[in-house]
Amino acid sequence: MKIPIVAYGDPVLRKKAVEISADYPNLGELISNMFETMYNASGVGLAAPQVGLSIRLFVIDLSDKDDPGYEDFKKVFINATIVEEKGVIWEFNEGCLSIPDIREDIKRLDTVTISYYDENWQLRNETYDGLGARAIQHEFDHIEGKLFIDKLSPLRRAMLKSRFDAIKKGAIDVDYKMKFPMASKRR
Template sequence: MILPIVAYGEPVLRKVAKEIDSSYPKLKELITNMWETMYNAHGVGLAAPQVGLPIRLFLVDTTPFSDDEDLSPEEQEALNGFKKVFINAKIENEIGEEWDFNEGCLSIPDIREDVKRKPEITITYFNQNFEKRTETYNGLLARVIQHEYDHIEGILFTDKLSSLKKRLLKSRLDKISKGKINVDYKMKFPNIKKGR
């Protein structure tokens, strides 16, 4: 089932999400619905807060990035078929010199900006079978995971921009929160006027 993606301005996007355990109600169904929602919106990642749930769950499928000709064959191979569920994730370490990459977000449609992030992370998480994992990722893989991880920490990519950039984007962000935007996937807007 395709779930509505909540738009910028929805309070759940600003909450630090809570951990869950394997008894979380209908967890498998939620994960299935989140995959379907993400693919329907042509995303490469989706976090539970983006579908209105303040829980520490996100998923990533970087396959669409694997045909980017600007990437090395090794990077393309790492991205191709990388599909994972992250539950109760905790980034243990971020290392290296920050680098810029143009990011967007399904909750903030039509806005893309360069964001600085560290190139390598080590993350501990549980997979969908509640098996604990600690893994290290780098490059674009690390970046997609960092972006989704920020969602469960109540952080949006726009928070990482300069104050000037934030001021320049303010009116566009306000329009998104009011639903004054055309999107080709189901969304829920926090400040939409009733009877419009």
């Protein structure tokens, strides 16, 4: 089942998400629905706050990207914590399903070590670089209440203000179902 994606401006995107336990209600169904929602929106990652749930859960699928080593990278991250970020600063053009039609060059370190539980509640401690590290850092930011646009300069954010306001109001065209925090009732 596709879930509406919460748009920029909704307070849930700015909350630090809470940990969950293995008996979280309908967790398997939620994970499946998050993947379906992400694929429908042509995304590579989706965090629970983006579907209105302030819990520490995100999913990533990089398997169709041309990045060596990530051909079978379809993962579920539960209660994740970043252990270490290191390497060289790498600038890459990022976007976000909650902030449609805005893409910006964002600087991040190119290597990340993350500790998390997978969908079978197996504890994992893994290190990734390149696109995998970037996707993990982006989705991890969501469960910390941060957005990729927070990494932009104040001047650049000010230049994008009218576009942010349009997103909040739902005055944009998207190809997937969204929930806009300030949309008029006629939508």
